[in-house]
Amino acid sequence: MINPKNVKRIARIREEENSAFRAFLKEDANQELFDKKVNLLHRELFANYDCSKCRNCCKEFYGSIPVEDIEQDAKYLKMVAEEFKRKFLQQDENEEGFSTRHKPCDFLQPDGNCLLGECRPRSCKEYPHTDKPGRIESLLSMLENAEICPVVYEIIERLKQDPDYEAFDKKYVEKFRKMMRQW
Numbered sequence: 001m002i003n004p005k006n007v008k009r010i011a012r013i014r015e016e017e018n019s020a021f022r023a024f025l026k027e028d029a030n031q032e033l034f035d036k037k038v039n040l041l042h043r044e045l046f047a048n049y050d051c052s053k054c055r056n057c058c059k060e061f062y063g064s065i066p067v068e069d070i071e072q073d074a075k076y077l078k079m080v081a082e083e084f085k086r087k088f089l090q091q092d093e094n095e096e097g098f099s100t101r102h103k104p105c106d107f108l109q110p111d112g113n114c115l116l117g118e119c120r121p122r123s124c125k126e127y128p129h130t131d132k133p134g135r136i137e138s139l140l141s142m143l144e145n146a147e148i149c150p151v152v153y154e155i156i157e158r159l160k161q162d163p164d165y166e167a168f169d170k171k172y173v174e175k176f177r178k179m180m181r182q183w
Contacts (some may be wrong), residue, residue: 011147052112063100079097
């Protein structure tokens with residue numbers, strides 16, 4: 001697995017290649033079978049990956065706190081909601097929720113854990129969302145996440161190395177191989 005400190009630099013080197021791969025997938029992959037493959041890689045790679053040793057996502061994104069979670073999160077931290085908001089949050093631009101005041105996330109602890117523990121937002125628990133359906137529609141965000149998350153980077157690299165799985169019609173595999181030889 002790529003070192004979390006190097007993932008952004010290496011992913012940017014492969015940006016053009018990955019963009020071409022994305023175009024290939026959008027045109028030629030079977031969505032249902034592609035989702036199965038990505039989900040399988042997600043489970044395999046995250047089974048042996050300790051996110052607390054990386055936390056690039058917490059370092060690169062503002063935490064997003066839905067309005068309905070504020071009371072629960074404040075209570076978890078033994079605070080009242082207004083104090084919690086004042087100390088940690090700012091109103092989102094869309095005014096539908098709140099985000100943390102800073103990057104890295106205000107809840108990221110030195111040991112890589114989240115101050116909110118299991119109360120952390122669903123978006124954080126589910127990041128990088130590679131186990132969710134509809135990956136073909138979110139390939140752009142997958143490529144963006146490959147600059148942050150070593151596991152997403154690895155998923156994309158493995159997909160590029162394994163074009164023969166059933167998510168592709170056989171007639172497209174040779175097209176894929178030809179495209180990859182260019183890189």
